[in-house]
Amino acid sequence: MKEIALLLCFGMGTIFCSFSQELPEVLITYYSKSGSTKTLAESIADGAKSVQGVKVTLLPIDQVTSQDLIKARAIIVGSPVYNANIAPPVQEFLNSWPFEGRPLKNKVGASFSTGGGISIGEELVMLNILHSMLIHGMIVIGGEETEAAFGASAVTGEAPFDAGIVDHVFLKKGFGLGSRVAKMVLAFPGEVK
Amino acid sequence: MKEIALLLCFGMGTIFCSFSQELPEVLITYYSKSGSTKTLAESIADGAKSVQGVKVTLLPIDQVTSQDLIKARAIIVGSPVYNANIAPPVQEFLNSWPFEGRPLKNKVGASFSTGGGISIGEELVMLNILHSMLIHGMIVIGGEETEAAFGASAVTGEAPFDAGIVDHVFLKKGFGLGSRVAKMVLAFPGEVK
Amino acid sequence: MKEIALLLCFGMGTIFCSFSQELPEVLITYYSKSGSTKTLAESIADGAKSVQGVKVTLLPIDQVTSQDLIKARAIIVGSPVYNANIAPPVQEFLNSWPFEGRPLKNKVGASFSTGGGISIGEELVMLNILHSMLIHGMIVIGGEETEAAFGASAVTGEAPFDAGIVDHVFLKKGFGLGSRVAKMVLAFPGEVK
Amino acid sequence: MKEIALLLCFGMGTIFCSFSQELPEVLITYYSKSGSTKTLAESIADGAKSVQGVKVTLLPIDQVTSQDLIKARAIIVGSPVYNANIAPPVQEFLNSWPFEGRPLKNKVGASFSTGGGISIGEELVMLNILHSMLIHGMIVIGGEETEAAFGASAVTGEAPFDAGIVDHVFLKKGFGLGSRVAKMVLAFPGEVK
Numbered sequence: 001m002k003e004i005a006l007l008l009c010f011g012m013g014t015i016f017c018s019f020s021q022e023l024p025e026v027l028i029t030y031y032s033k034s035g036s037t038k039t040l041a042e043s044i045a046d047g048a049k050s051v052q053g054v055k056v057t058l059l060p061i062d063q064v065t066s067q068d069l070i071k072a073r074a075i076i077v078g079s080p081v082y083n084a085n086i087a088p089p090v091q092e093f094l095n096s097w098p099f100e101g102r103p104l105k106n107k108v109g110a111s112f113s114t115g116g117g118i119s120i121g122e123e124l125v126m127l128n129i130l131h132s133m134l135i136h137g138m139i140v141i142g143g144e145e146t147e148a149a150f151g152a153s154a155v156t157g158e159a160p161f162d163a164g165i166v167d168h169v170f171l172k173k174g175f176g177l178g179s180r181v182a183k184m185v186l187a188f189p190g191e192v193k
Numbered sequence: 194m195k196e197i198a199l200l201l202c203f204g205m206g207t208i209f210c211s212f213s214q215e216l217p218e219v220l221i222t223y224y225s226k227s228g229s230t231k232t233l234a235e236s237i238a239d240g241a242k243s244v245q246g247v248k249v250t251l252l253p254i255d256q257v258t259s260q261d262l263i264k265a266r267a268i269i270v271g272s273p274v275y276n277a278n279i280a281p282p283v284q285e286f287l288n289s290w291p292f293e294g295r296p297l298k299n300k301v302g303a304s305f306s307t308g309g310g311i312s313i314g315e316e317l318v319m320l321n322i323l324h325s326m327l328i329h330g331m332i333v334i335g336g337e338e339t340e341a342a343f344g345a346s347a348v349t350g351e352a353p354f355d356a357g358i359v360d361h362v363f364l365k366k367g368f369g370l371g372s373r374v375a376k377m378v379l380a381f382p383g384e385v386k
Numbered sequence: 387m388k389e390i391a392l393l394l395c396f397g398m399g400t401i402f403c404s405f406s407q408e409l410p411e412v413l414i415t416y417y418s419k420s421g422s423t424k425t426l427a428e429s430i431a432d433g434a435k436s437v438q439g440v441k442v443t444l445l446p447i448d449q450v451t452s453q454d455l456i457k458a459r460a461i462i463v464g465s466p467v468y469n470a471n472i473a474p475p476v477q478e479f480l481n482s483w484p485f486e487g488r489p490l491k492n493k494v495g496a497s498f499s500t501g502g503g504i505s506i507g508e509e510l511v512m513l514n515i516l517h518s519m520l521i522h523g524m525i526v527i528g529g530e531e532t533e534a535a536f537g538a539s540a541v542t543g544e545a546p547f548d549a550g551i552v553d554h555v556f557l558k559k560g561f562g563l564g565s566r567v568a569k570m571v572l573a574f575p576g577e578v579k
Numbered sequence: 580m581k582e583i584a585l586l587l588c589f590g591m592g593t594i595f596c597s598f599s600q601e602l603p604e605v606l607i608t609y610y611s612k613s614g615s616t617k618t619l620a621e622s623i624a625d626g627a628k629s630v631q632g633v634k635v636t637l638l639p640i641d642q643v644t645s646q647d648l649i650k651a652r653a654i655i656v657g658s659p660v661y662n663a664n665i666a667p668p669v670q671e672f673l674n675s676w677p678f679e680g681r682p683l684k685n686k687v688g689a690s691f692s693t694g695g696g697i698s699i700g701e702e703l704v705m706l707n708i709l710h711s712m713l714i715h716g717m718i719v720i721g722g723e724e725t726e727a728a729f730g731a732s733a734v735t736g737e738a739p740f741d742a743g744i745v746d747h748v749f750l751k752k753g754f755g756l757g758s759r760v761a762k763m764v765l766a767f768p769g770e771v772k
Contacts, residue, residue: 082284082288083287083288083290083325083328083329084321084324084325084327084328084535084536085278085279085284085287085321085324085325086278086284087288088281088284088285088288091275091278091279091281091284092281094276094278095275095276095280095281097276102725117532117533118504118505118508118533118539118541118555119504119505119508119509119512119536119539119541120328120509120532120533120535120536121324121328121509122504122505122509123505123507123508123509123510124321124324124509124513126505127510127706127710128277128278128317128321130719131276131277131278131314131317131706131729132276132277132278134277134719134720134721134728134729135276135277135313135314135725135728136276137721137725137728139718139719139720139763140709140713140718140719140720141713141716141718141719142713142716146503146506146681146714146716147503147504147506147544149470149506149713149714149716150470150505150506150710150713153504153505155504155505158533158555159555160546160555169504169544169545169546180771183771184718184771186771187685187767187768187770187771188766188767188768189766189767191766192759192762192763192766277728277729295532310725310726311697311698311701311726311732311734311748312697312698312701312702312705312729312732312734313702313725313726313728313729314702315697315698315702316698316699316700316701316702316703317702317706319698320513320517320703323526324513324536327526327527327528327535327536328532328535330528330532330535332525332526332527332570333516333520333525333526333527334520334523334525334526335520335523339488339521339523339696339699340696340697340699340737342520342521342523342663342699343517343520343663343698343699346697346698348697348698351726351748352748353739353748362697362737362738362739373578376578377525377578380574380575380577380578381573381574381575382573382574384573385566385569385570385572385573468670468674469673469674469676469711469714469715470707470710470711470713470714471664471665471670471673471707471710471711472664472670473674474667474670474671474674477661477664477665477667477670478667480662480664481661481662481666481667483662506714507710507714510707510710514663514664514703514707517663517664517700517703518662518663518664520663521662521663521699521700522662
């Protein structure tokens, strides 16, 4: 099947190929109670979809299997801030990732977070997720802009930011994170010999 | 009532006293699967008990109630390193702490960790526990020695450290952490007006 | 007035003296290039001054001597965010602190930071300052409010926050940090036996 | 010489070119007072050199120019632990990196550290260097082994580790970090569209 696709590629050029082959997948997964983290996740998915040539999957963490993780070429994980750290269900999720033989090594990893106050753990959550990804041997990147250097984060509960609403300044960071990760997946063949 | 207790103390010695007065309590609590974190916790309890005038309680996290936390004057929390962060059950435990009205404000907090390799998250676990304690408004301290500045940590799985054994160099740090926290509780009246 | 108190001390012994002696000092020190960190520092000083019974000193880091540090009962350090970390001059300052014999042990420590974007290092700067203070054996606390749990931080360059202006929401956190540290100094005798 | 190679490229296609052009460069740079960080740096250079097809440059930070950084495809930075953080000269070095136009974006970044005690800042130094690299938009990876997930670190002053000697367990981590970064540079074309 793959061989036929490659033959078609050879005959018809790379544009056709990018559709006929199995596209590299960007998996965006999150835990969201209030809905804010989900909203931010959707902006990341929009950003990733804006890049041609990748498959984008958006799922809450409880619907992600080990096989989904192994199949994906990039994994973007989001969590609300709970007591200055990753929410316990996300922590459990990260802990359930397949480790034996390090099947997630050299996958691209990125993170996002939402918090109810300015600088009350958004950085820590993004970075702690990245730290876990480093343990798995993943390749870690941030967003497109300097203001999203660790990933995309949103403040959703302290003035001037309304509770329950993800301001467009944060959605833009999400979009940039999604598009950067998608571009990285296309640029990086995913195999390190 | 307190005066009578003090009089009894005078007559009957400090051993009786430690039961008749309400001594300030140091609560040491941990999650331990392999037993290493428990062993380190016991060295911390020994250190705290070496200081006269405090009550020392050592409990696994699943036996600690909100009332225990509110009653204690100091809380020392320990976790093994899981994927460069606090173990999920400890994360859940921290997340279950009473927050409304911030009843844990101004309590003394400290932490300890055990990991299967050198510098693979021991610092992060200790510090992330302290960060959660700061969210609760706690007063945060490390151990007695510079080498235990963030708390007590132990490496239990990478040579030259044997798996499953907590080296005496780490037990000493645990002892120092326990004794420092106990002394701090005696020095600090616990009320901030 | 102070001289009379000292004379009385000489005549009446140390018990009386403990009331007539010099007030416990809160030292607030900062590095500021644009002026934002200085503005935040001033709000912290205002907060500390709102508490009766402490002496408040506000100085840029290049005017602080080792003797100032040793004399103070609390030290609050502020830095702008440079590349997600403490500004190099503040790093040098922290590194110049007296270490031999750990003369800063059991002093109260706190921190503040300003950054040009939301969640681009404000947390890391506050926490990294606190980590250095833990190395010195200091007792570490955050601000009065949950939203200032790691200390006081301000965003001064990303919309909706204007460049060069420290929004009142951040000045309020600064005030709360100053007042909490001052109250802590009064509550805690500063000696741990 | 280079011109001839380019002419050949033009005539013979890109496959030949990838051999005739300048090799992608891995720059390893460090600050070392006692010599330990330099020793660890050398093991990283050995690891990188073990991979065919890359150029390896090893320099102390004060000999590295902005042009060196821009020219390199990967940058590995090492620092001793000073007060739980990056040594001030390394902090200044990181701060001097070219930022305008983000010329270091998409370069591979990694880090290493040495400390005088177990878990007294080795993790923080490695991670804080990586955080600065994320601000520059770099792609961040750790070492080959799980035990070097954040980079390579060494303990050189607390028993059972001798002061001034970098144990072979740490040199092995350094070698693995160097070889992984070199392989990553070969796998990743360095351009993200």
